[in-house]
Amino acid sequence: MLLPPFMTFDSLGLDSRILAALKNQGYTQPTPIQAQSIPILLEGYDLLGTAQTGTGKTAAFTIPIIEHLLQEKTFKTRKIKALVVTPTRELALQVGENAKRYSHGTGLRTAVIFGGVGQNPQVDQLKKGVDYLVATPGRLLDLHQQGFIDLRFLTHFVLDEADQMLDMGFIHDVRKLLKIIPQKRQSLFFSATMPKDIISLSEQILKPNYKQVRIAVAKPTAERVSQEVFYVSKKEKPALLVEMLKSFDGETLVFGRTKHGCDKVVRILSKKGIKAAAIHGNKSQNARQKALKDFKEGHLQVLVATDIAARGIDISGLEYVVNYELPNIPETYVHRIGRTGRADASGSSVSFCSADEREYLKDIEKLIKIDISLVEDHPFAAGAAEEWADPENRKPKKPGQRGPRPGRGGKPKSDRPNGPRGAGGGKRKPRRRF
16 A cells, blocks of 8 residues: 555544644654554454554554544443553553543543552542543453443454463453454454464454555664674573673663563672663562663663563663563564664664574564674684584474473484574674673
């Protein structure tokens, strides 16, 4: 779909109150996902959208929903007409805040509910009447079961960050929710990635005539962010991280795959006198907010996070991102490095790659269409080569899968002695660090 270069929000035929709210936020021209999605949604179609973090998805689905609610003039009854379900508390808060901004001056009421905190203040908001509700699945179903949430009048349903919803095990909650909400509704399904199980779920939610919008990975982000990768053995990753942080002069966001792994990294750094904290699903809401606040204010040098916890978090001025563990989904890498290099700022991304992660690295490079600069001359290169020498270490692990047990055999996925790009080499010009 080609977009006219002159497209503005004014040209979309939106209510004057919405336009005034957008102008107050400094919005004049839609982003690609907004320009493609809003006209489709205004016509009433269901939508399957794919786009990375930071592309403007919230406005893409919230603006047409607000327009529909204003046209229907049913919000004066204060029944829940729009429901947005998100996987994390941070993302729910962000979506709710943006919805309030876009609907400023319209009289619409927005509320946000999530677990990890007392329910009474949230129940009080619901009792006053809500038009646009943003919620995490667990608290939503809990309050519905208690009789505090009535979804019988729902006309708009949004499932945001669906891939993370499935990763967090919310699929059963989503299916329960689909049995509760009205069949006659407009449904919007947004996901950063589209594996087969996500496509299957979308077909259960969307009408057969749904439309699709896919925004490709933004190359400018990769161009603004310097990217390096270190081959390092699993056991030497902590030492490499500590050594690297000595050369960084700013706050660093470190990504791990698991909650337990993030906590372990924090313990290691704390023993070395490096101020660090972790954010993930097992942390209370207060603990997560405090860690994020301390990090933004410079009281922490390192914030260690899972991909799920980091969704919806915008840290301005962040210079360093470290992929302590490479993601097995290449699009996730783009989301990670997109935490730095925002707007016109520059940033740095460093990735640690153990033997079993080199296939992930190949997938990432294939997606972003560049070869990430390989740092070959560093103190831990020998350990990486030794790890690679054992074929059993090269097998990519599925999420949550344990490593190989000593003494067990197995054929290597690749018999090439130097692996995908060599145990410590490749065609790139060597770079020195430390």
